Amino acid sequence: MAEQHGSRSARRYPCEKCPLRPLPAFREFEPQELAYISTFKKGELAVDRGATVLVEGNHSAHLYTVLSGWGFRYKLLDDGRRQILNYVMPGDLIGLQGSVMGEMQHSVEALSELLLCVFERDNLHGLYREHPGLAYDITWLASREERMLDENLLSVGRRTALERAAYLIAFIHARAKVVGLNGKAPVEIPITQQHVADTLGLSLVHTNKTLRKLIDRKLIHWRDGGCEVIDADGLQSIAGWDGLGEGRRPLV
Amino acid sequence: MAEQHGSRSARRYPCEKCPLRPLPAFREFEPQELAYISTFKKGELAVDRGATVLVEGNHSAHLYTVLSGWGFRYKLLDDGRRQILNYVMPGDLIGLQGSVMGEMQHSVEALSELLLCVFERDNLHGLYREHPGLAYDITWLASREERMLDENLLSVGRRTALERAAYLIAFIHARAKVVGLNGKAPVEIPITQQHVADTLGLSLVHTNKTLRKLIDRKLIHWRDGGCEVIDADGLQSIAGWDGLGEGRRPLV
DNA sequence: CGCGGTTTTGAGAATCCTCAAAACCAGTGG
DNA sequence: CCACTGGTTTTGAGGATTCTCAAAACCGCG
Numbered sequence: 001m002a003e004q005h006g007s008r009s010a011r012r013y014p015c016e017k018c019p020l021r022p023l024p025a026f027r028e029f030e031p032q033e034l035a036y037i038s039t040f041k042k043g044e045l046a047v048d049r050g051a052t053v054l055v056e057g058n059h060s061a062h063l064y065t066v067l068s069g070w071g072f073r074y075k076l077l078d079d080g081r082r083q084i085l086n087y088v089m090p091g092d093l094i095g096l097q098g099s100v101m102g103e104m105q106h107s108v109e110a111l112s113e114l115l116l117c118v119f120e121r122d123n124l125h126g127l128y129r130e131h132p133g134l135a136y137d138i139t140w141l142a143s144r145e146e147r148m149l150d151e152n153l154l155s156v157g158r159r160t161a162l163e164r165a166a167y168l169i170a171f172i173h174a175r176a177k178v179v180g181l182n183g184k185a186p187v188e189i190p191i192t193q194q195h196v197a198d199t200l201g202l203s204l205v206h207t208n209k210t211l212r213k214l215i216d217r218k219l220i221h222w223r224d225g226g227c228e229v230i231d232a233d234g235l236q237s238i239a240g241w242d243g244l245g246e247g248r249r250p251l252v
Numbered sequence: 253m254a255e256q257h258g259s260r261s262a263r264r265y266p267c268e269k270c271p272l273r274p275l276p277a278f279r280e281f282e283p284q285e286l287a288y289i290s291t292f293k294k295g296e297l298a299v300d301r302g303a304t305v306l307v308e309g310n311h312s313a314h315l316y317t318v319l320s321g322w323g324f325r326y327k328l329l330d331d332g333r334r335q336i337l338n339y340v341m342p343g344d345l346i347g348l349q350g351s352v353m354g355e356m357q358h359s360v361e362a363l364s365e366l367l368l369c370v371f372e373r374d375n376l377h378g379l380y381r382e383h384p385g386l387a388y389d390i391t392w393l394a395s396r397e398e399r400m401l402d403e404n405l406l407s408v409g410r411r412t413a414l415e416r417a418a419y420l421i422a423f424i425h426a427r428a429k430v431v432g433l434n435g436k437a438p439v440e441i442p443i444t445q446q447h448v449a450d451t452l453g454l455s456l457v458h459t460n461k462t463l464r465k466l467i468d469r470k471l472i473h474w475r476d477g478g479c480e481v482i483d484a485d486g487l488q489s490i491a492g493w494d495g496l497g498e499g500r501r502p503l504v
Numbered sequence: 505c506g507c508g509g510t511t512t513t514g515a516g517a518a519t520c521c522t523c524a525a526a527a528c529c530a531g532t533g534g
Numbered sequence: 535c536c537a538c539t540g541g542t543t544t545t546g547a548g549g550a551t552t553c554t555c556a557a558a559a560c561c562g563c564g
Contacts, residue, residue, distance in 0.1 A: 073402075075402060075403070075406045077406070077410060077411070077492060078492050081410040081411075082410070083405060083406040083409040083410045085402050085405055085406075096391075096395060097395045097398060097399055100388070100391055100392050100395045101392060101395050101396065101399070102499075105399055105402065105403075106402055124388075125384070125388065128384040128385075128387050128388050128391075129384045132377070132380035132381040132384065132387065133380075135380050135384065135387045135388070135391070136352070136376075136377065136380045136387070138391060139348075139352055139380075139387070139390060139391050139394060140352050140353060142391060142394040142395060142398065143348060143349045143352045143353050143394060144353065145398055146349060146394065146397055146398050146401065147349055147353070147357055149398060149401040149402070149405060150325075150327060150337050150357065150358055150401070151327070151357075152405060153335060153337055153401060153404060153405050153408065154327045154329070154335040154337075156405065156408050156409050156453065157335040157408050157450075157451075157452070157453030158329060158333040158334070158335045158453060159329070159333075160551090161551080161552080192509085192510065192511090193510075193511070194510080198409075199409075200409070201408065201409030201410060202552075202553090203552070203553055203554075204510095204511090205512090205513090205552085205553075205554080205555095206551085206552055206553070208511065208512065208513090209512090209513090209552095211511095212511095212512085222511085224509085224510060224511075224560085224561060224562075225509085225510070240329060240330050240331075247354075412519090413519080413520080444541085444542065444543090445542075445543065446542080454520075454521090455520070455521055455522075456542095456543090457520085457521075457522080457523095457544090457545090458519085458520055458521070460543065460544065460545090461520095461544090461545090463543095464543095464544085474543085476528085476529060476530075476541085476542060476543075477541085477542070505564100506563100506564090507562105507563085507564085508561100508562100508563095509560105509561090509562095510559100510560080510561080510562105511558105511559080511560070511561095512557100512558080512559070512560085513556100513557085513558075513559090514555105514556090514557090514558100515554105515555090515556095516553105516554090516555090517552105517553080517554080517555100518551105518552085518553065518554085519550105519551080519552070519553075520549105520550085520551070520552080520553105521548105521549080521550065521551075522547105522548090522549080522550090523546105523547090523548090523549105524545100524546090524547095525544100525545085525546090526543105526544080526545075526546100527542100527543080527544070527545090528541105528542080528543070528544085529540105529541085529542080529543095530539100530540095530541090530542105531538105531539085531540095531541105532537100532538080532539080532540105533536105533537095533538085533539100534535100534536085534537085534538095
């Protein structure tokens with residue numbers, strides 16, 4: 001089981017009072033759909049910072065939507081080299097690959113306390129049968145993940161170290177803002193430079209020197225285990241990135 | 253329109269006689285599902301080698317399944333740097349991102365003559381409503397693409413140049429084999445070293461030197477604009493890669 | 505105060521890049 | 535048949551980027 005360490009009891013948070021749904025980032029749902037999602041949801045799971053939510057190679061019986069907190073998806077090579085694939089934030093669906101194809105081929109770890117809505121993998125077919133609209137939404141979310149991966153791959157493959165770093169932080173910052181992470185306070189991204197290194201495909205040392213340039217140019221602040229964006233436009237302009245440009249998205 | 257240059261007339265290839273479906277790589281379909289797919293299919297499109305099938309930024313009205321041939325998905329940076337995201341082969345669904353989310357954020361180009369089944373984007377909702385099983389299949393295919401991207405990102409981010417090259421060629425080769433590309437003859441991958449470079453995130457020169465090592469070790473052959481695998485196991489072992497390990501997959 | 509995790513710094517080495525030119529090859533037109 | 539052409543592969547060389555190794559500085563916490 002993946003959930004054994006760092007997990008907590010499952011209390012109930014009614015979908016009708018979901019704190020995420022009212023955000024302008026998400027599209028409105030029919031009461032009827034909402035009611036179905038509510039029955040689809042089996043409970044909640046709280047995961048501690050540093051705990052592993054899903055493990056590569058496992059056959060997970062669950063599917064999750066992030067209610068609050070930060071995490072990341074990653075893969076490992078045999079000798080321990082790690083590649084972070086993407087970050088997960090509120091509203092993201094995790095574990096879909098495992099649910100639909102059988103086996104997870106990546107792991108997910110919590111960067112902060114993570115609160116998850118738990119769905120039963122076996123009920124997914126039922127959802128597809130009874131609520132084609134929601135099924136479509138799930139495909140939408142899968143396509144969105146694919147799109148983010150495309151962009152990350154472009155970044156790691158073809159951008160310079162400085163561009164990559166700027167892109168990554170601008171990207172995370174933009175995503176976090178639309179889901180209201182940290183409320184109105186400036187977004188504090190809870191990552192270490194090691195995480196950045198493993199995302200960008202760089203060594204820790206070189207990542208440090210690259211981030212230092214962004215810090216010296218007053219584009220970001222760096223605290224121990226946290227990053228705050230000062231000049232998002234400046235980052236975007238270095239990265240040559242247009243911004244998220246997403247409309248409202250579904251939330252399952 | 254993306255299809256204007258290099259395209260040909262749409263002749264009819266009945267889904268019941270689809271040359272792909274009997275392959276062991278694909279799962280069996282209910283006659284009823286097959287019949288629906290047949291009505292879902294609006295025609296065929298033949299695209300010449302080098303032509304662009306889908307263009308970044310476009311709102312495509314179509315969705316395609318590759319019937320035969322090779323292609324690749326890619327993104328460009330403003331200054332022309334190109335990152336190839338993945339290769340497309342028979343049985344792959346392309347244009348889903350654009351269909352489901354609105355706008356394409358990557359392009360697709362043909363590496364050989366490409367024969368495509370054309371589907372109407374607008375009919376996708378109908379498919380979700382009437383055939384939840386097929387809807388599920390589409391999600392399955394989207395998850396599969398995501399999985400391939402995860403692996404590619406791991407490769408570009410964390411593998412050495414030699415490992416990357418070995419992985420890429422072993423990966424393409426394995427995929428091509430299960431869909432019977434080139435029939436029984438040894439698979440000839442129709443790519444140039446420039447394509448490899450743009451996939452691995454390396455320069456052309458360094459790619460050449462890296463491929464030469466694989467050639468000298470008699471793992472692959474290289475012709476002008478084509479690559480043939482001699483020792484797939486050798487490549488996999490350099491890359492530290494397990495192989496596709498996929499069971500049968502759906503075909504829409 | 506000591507400890508573990510994180511960030512910083514320095515230095516030499518390996519990898520990878522750019523620039524530039526040559527070799528090679530298939531196809532085209534004379 | 536041959537010269538020409540454009541695309542692809544190959545080679546060399548110097549330089550920039552990025553890596554590894556190693557150690558120090560810093561910081562919150564018990």
